[in-house]
Amino acid sequence: MLEATGLVKRFGTTVALGGFDLSVSAGEIAGLIGHNGAGKTTFARVTAGLVAPDSGLVRVAGMDVARYRAEVRALLGLAPQELALYPTATARENLYVFAGLYGLPRREARHRIGPLAEALVLGGVLDRRVRDLSGGQQRRLQAATAMLHRPRLLLLDEPTVGADPVTRDALLAAVRAVAADGAAVVYTTHYLPELDTLQATLAIADHGRVVARGDRAALLATVPDRAAGDRPPTLDDLYRHLVSA
């Protein structure tokens, strides 16, 4: 579903992406982890068509993002790192407008809002203005606006930053459901246990490149014994081993 090859993006003298490669299949959740500045957000923005790479290629469903911009965007759902909602509109109105922007008719959106709102524990607050919602509710609403039109590629950029356990559990369950429905998911995070819950494959980014990619078990097997001590290696051990190597 998603193929990114050789992505390079510089901002002045800063190299945000330095040959970034990542492929994600339909139905797969790819957990993208890395330090701040490793290139995770820039990769999400390039894939969403918000930033052009200096070189390299991103294909979604076989279509070049730069060439088939509108077609690719129709397949995407994006929940950016910062909250990006209309604070003076209600939660329901936010859901309607983002669904409409992806071509989802209002009647269809109305049918989908109920179940999704229940899944994300938003059922009781749909008619409250966003500015009156808690931070966790806003986070869940943001994810809902990215999911309502049933994207084939869902980009979630640190969706659980500052989230409470209720928000985290609801979001992770909803993400699993989206993947089970056949969508490819790129999930960037600093909270490694979430990737265990999601049973995600891993992509570890460092200095604008993916330095390790594969399923969890295979990557954990590469962790030297000394890195984990007496216990089995964890994702934290893997991450520290790779990014400090």
Next chain:
Amino acid sequence: MNPRPGVRLAAEVRHQAILLARDPGPMIGYLVMGLLLITVTRPFYVALDHVNSAGTDQAAAGMAVMFSLFALKIGAGHLLNERTWHTWDRLRSSPAGFGEILAGKSVPLLIAILAQQAVLFLVSAAAFGLRPAAGWPVLAACALAWSACVLLLGAGASTLARTPAQLSAAGDIFALLTTVLGGAIVPVALLPGWLRLVAPASPGYWALAAYRCALAGTPAQLGRPLAMLGVFALAGVGVAALIGAGQHRRLRPGAAARAARASA
């Protein structure tokens, strides 16, 4: 494949109308101020032009021009909000194109500015006997042309401003300059000579000229003012589109590298 542009446009129009309705204060304020100023300035304009009895026309048209220019800030502010709320990137990452987004946001704003003009003229008609000699449809056409011009100037302004404070300051200065130069407060004929020379550079000048044609019953002379409003509208949309197109250009691979080579 770019599915359902009608659904997208309807969603954006409906949403923009909701956002406007949630924050009606500024528009109501400009309407009340306009009505108040028509009431208090009309005797002065009538005294100035008692021969032609055009004082009521000057008061109504002048305030309609002045407060629609202040309302321009509302439109520009709504576009700027998209950036401060971080929703602009979400609009850009949707299948809707730049023109589609702009159109969706513009329709409710255009209706609001038109409604503002309509109230000012209708109250002037009811309270002070304003009668457009060329007929109400001609006056309505002038209001539509001017409102569209104001809206597109606002679209351009919103892409130039970076913060709400910048927009507010620049909007106030622009509105006042355009109003004064256009002759909305002091008729152009009474302005100092050097100001009369530069007055046609103000879109307000041409808006007032159009309104005068409709009110005085000389619709045959409407062509030039309407054409000039079209030029100003094109300038506004040109600025907005250039900056929007700039964002789209940056989406093409290698654009940044080419720009760097070009500037080297």
